[in-house]
Amino acid sequence: MSVTIYDVAREANVSMATVSRVVNGNQNVKPATRKKVLDCIERLGYRPNAVARGLASKKTTTIGVIVPDISKSYYAELSRGIADIATMYEYNIILSNSDKRPTREVELFEDHLGKQVDGVIFMSDSLSDEIRKEMATANVPVVLAGTLDAGTNLPTVNIDHEDAAYQAVKKLIENGHKRIAYVSGPLSRDINRLCKKVGYEKALKEANLPLIDEYFIETNNTYDDAYEKWKLIRDLDERPTGIFAGNDEIAVGIMNGLRDDGLSVPDDIEMICFQHTLLSRVVRPQLSAVVVPLYDLGAVSMRLLTKLMNGEEVDDVSVILPHRIEERQSTK
């Protein structure tokens, strides 16, 4: 079949142990021997079998990444950050989509463990008790990326979503708005319920503005749903004059609805949102937004995971990345 370490050993007149040493860069090999072995490797086209290596060494240099849906640019961007750092540390990635279904998440997690991954990066809206238990009993490190750990004390990389939301809404308040709506993603996502919404409310309270139920709109995070939900706002007796949107796809849905009703941004209504995609910059008017460093979220998660996998001491397993607000055309 294909050439093994044994073939190389025979060809080079050394033991397989020696071949193994040169392949693994072990220094205890006489240069002349090394060269001879290297030549044979080249000549025979030997390529180490990572599966055999994994079995013998109990390390696969592969990590698992469990993501809700890679086709969403939010996760795609984050995954790219993970992948680049993984490459840097010579890890491969097994990538699986969970669609946020708890049973599927558990299945995938166990599946990845079965494949003997050296670590896992996990993303989801919310952690079920089952997946928590899995993670707690797993024999490899797990890092949550852009995923709230409301409960246990798992390694996590995130931004301060509450503060970001607070700052965004505050911006609207500073611009003189008294009636500010929040068009949110699903509250089933911990970050929406426990962070962004709280930040929104905090900003209003601080400015002595009332919390109005009708000004809180939940969407399923899609453009189409947001476009429809705009009508709820439009039909209000006292329409808000500022809108804070959970992300840019929602914001564009709202903005298009609004425009199709003859209103304009920012003249009639000012908007600000979280930026997850290119959309914010590409639509007109361009959206003022909290820029979420998705790539970095992924990259830092992976970096953290490498430390954990190496058994390095990590001072703080919960890292918060900075965010910033970029003002564009949807606010004045």
Add this chain to the structure above:
Amino acid sequence: MSVTIYDVAREANVSMATVSRVVNGNQNVKPATRKKVLDCIERLGYRPNAVARGLASKKTTTIGVIVPDISKSYYAELSRGIADIATMYEYNIILSNSDKRPTREVELFEDHLGKQVDGVIFMSDSLSDEIRKEMATANVPVVLAGTLDAGTNLPTVNIDHEDAAYQAVKKLIENGHKRIAYVSGPLSRDINRLCKKVGYEKALKEANLPLIDEYFIETNNTYDDAYEKWKLIRDLDERPTGIFAGNDEIAVGIMNGLRDDGLSVPDDIEMICFQHTLLSRVVRPQLSAVVVPLYDLGAVSMRLLTKLMNGEEVDDVSVILPHRIEERQSTK
């Protein structure tokens, strides 16, 4: 350490072969024995080691996916199609980004082979001789997804880009346009150079319209570049009245440039493009476009790969998926 097939065998008072049989659903096991074994597996929390299994069986139920950049929604969507079918057939995916760099592509390909993947799905702009050679000598099947195989005869899944471009341009011609520009992605991408451009030219020729050099604009596929390149069109003595764009991101760049110069779509200029993302539907005016079935491209590629991996007879290894044009607001 963790529990092995051997522990289960001992606990259940059977041989490891029997445990292996029940784990693998082999029917040659007495129901009573099966139950006993299953109980022990449950009780001990046994989880088969896929690495050991892979070494023994020479199958890893893992495939490699090499993609230029997963953060691009084009590839993310395609990958999701691959992933869903992979899940259906119980394969895992090792996903790597090549950034289209030929040396990197070769490295990744070899790396994946080293990990003993059972097959590879490959995406790129163009196939270098080196990667062709790798693929030809690989001992596992390879499928090209959305990637032109200009040369060899590798299994491929694609749409007919030439026809799609032809139809799109024809639409513009039918709407009465005589001066039609094509804003393309990089010509280093085979599909752009060998298919779309050819389709564009064919439509013009057929209508006896001249091929004008200035009406062909190459971009690097980004919004920003397209936005800049608009100026080239704007400054033409005889400005085109119809624009065919290589994808929606390019189209939006052009359209924003155009609008910032006080022109309007479709009144001053009609546009049509290839749709790769949500963008086409979300911008105003919505873009008329060739809808590219990215998800299906991925799904069908994976399905084809499963057949190849199973050694099934495949009548045609080059499959062409249908496309359709969706007319929206950027054409009349």
Add this chain to the structure above:
DNA sequence: CTGAAAGCGCTAACAA
């Protein structure tokens, strides 16, 4: 600096 040998956890003949 090099080699021999014992696994890693499982599959797959082959026997029984």
Add this chain to the structure above:
DNA sequence: TTGTTAGCGCTTTCAG
């Protein structure tokens, strides 16, 4: 229906 026994290709002591 079940058990025995070779490996799969490599890493890793342990000797020398």
